[in-house]
Amino acid sequence: MVSRPQKIILLKLLSLVSVVRGYAIALMIAAQLFTAAFILSPEAPLSEVLLSGNLWWLILATALSIAGGYIINNFYDQEKDLINRPRRSKLDQMLRQQTKLSGYFILNFASVLAASAVSFQAALFFSGFIFLMWYYSHRLKKIIFIGNLTSAILSVMPLFILVVYFKSFSSIIVVHACFLLLLLASRELLKDLENLTGDLVLGYKTIPVVYGVRWAKIIGILLIALTFVPSMVLILYYDIHAMRYYFYMTMAILPYGALLLWRARERRDYLILHALLRLGIIVGVFSIVLLNPERLIYGWF
Template sequence: MLSRKNKLLLLKLLSLFSIVRGYNVLMIVIAQYLASIYILAPNLPLWKVVFDLSLFVLVLASSLVIAGGYIINSFYDSEKDLINKPRKTMLDRLVSQQTKLSTYFVLNFFAVLFASYVSFKAVLFFSGYIFGIWLYSHKMKKIAFVGNLVSALLAITPFFAVFVYYKNFETVIFVHAMFLFLLILARELIKDMENIAGDIALNYKTIPILYGTKYAKAYITLLVVLTLIPAILLIKTFDVGYMYLYFIASIVLLIFFLILLWRSSTKKHYVLLHNILKFIIIAGVFSILLINVDLVLNRIL
């Protein structure tokens, strides 16, 4: 049996994993590698992509910065999260604020150190990314419109590191990025609807607080309608293989999402809406495999 000291250590490790959203970081790693293999460098042998040390370092640096971002976000939002997410916050509070800060600096230091292996430009990129996350967590997230926009931009930033590395700037990639960006932006607004109690208590100037839930729903509706544009373009204009099935399913889910949105009035409803958007985003990661099924089968077999 585990001793009391070991149990506490295990709980603290689980707490730290919860704070850095380890599952989210893992999903971003998978997304970066799948995008590299099947979108950005489909003509390269699988082993050249998977065992590319520079790509590994870029993905590792991205993961460390993102994990650090979740930590600094938790550091500044500890009081708000106690209101909005009391159960999760009780677990997260097993890690002290001082430990959070120390871990944040260590993660960012190693991210920049690893980036230096690739190039000085990579160091500048990740240094700017770290600063952007800190500025968002400390100041920008409290500002209506700006906070949501910056959060969505920061969420897709790691993918641009990989795009630039492969120097692949085809239009289809930016259409994919716009689809993802609009989904994430809509999700950020839904999160504001979920967290309205804590935001009011701590004087956050979010869209639902400043303009009301009806205005927020109208804005989310506009974003979802705009999301349909890149989805339709990817189905009709670009060759995305069998991934067109994912975009058709996404359109159906987004229409269902809008129906539920205008019938929603409680935090429970907004959590469901948040999960629908999260499911679409996660499903999109694995749907990358549908772009070239033959290539997938060849690389597996």
């Protein structure tokens, strides 16, 4: 039998996981590991890449800073979440605002400290990353177009630090980044459509608020259509091995998603589309392994 104090502790732990979006942090860690092993260091033994102390310091700095970013975003979005997500908002409120702010500063300090174990430049990068996440939550997310673009860029910045660390910049990375940015921008637009009620009440200048739902859908469909460009470039001009099947799948499914978006009427419709798009991103992260699946068997030493 679980006692009342134990229930409270459990609820607060669940609240913490909800606030910092534990699943999103886990996905970013997987994305960084796969990117490092299969894109940025394709020739180095896997054991050498995955046992690199500096890589794990960067991953730790990323996880801590993202957790802090979600906390400050939750702090500023408390009123909006009460309108758009009342059930999850009640769980999030199990943690006091003062506790959240204390955790935010501790996580950010620990993130910069972890990055400084790699280099001074890494510490500067994460300091800038942390500041940009705060400024996005405080100001930029309320500005039309700028908020969507900033959120998409913030989502890929932790991968950029790996490009700098491994000194492995190539055109295929740019094309992959374009594809991911378009997917993330589509996701941000879906989030704006989901949160329309709260944005209207609190005066956020999002695309659906300023231009209306119809134009927001048109822009969303355009973003989905643009994902075909980097997909075709990767398939036709780069040797991406079995990962091409992921892009074949996305090109087959995304037009159906665009149709569903056009027909969407209720918040539930946007939530379903958001979940499908998130699933596509998750599958894409794990599909990085398909760039060289034999590496998992023969590439360790």
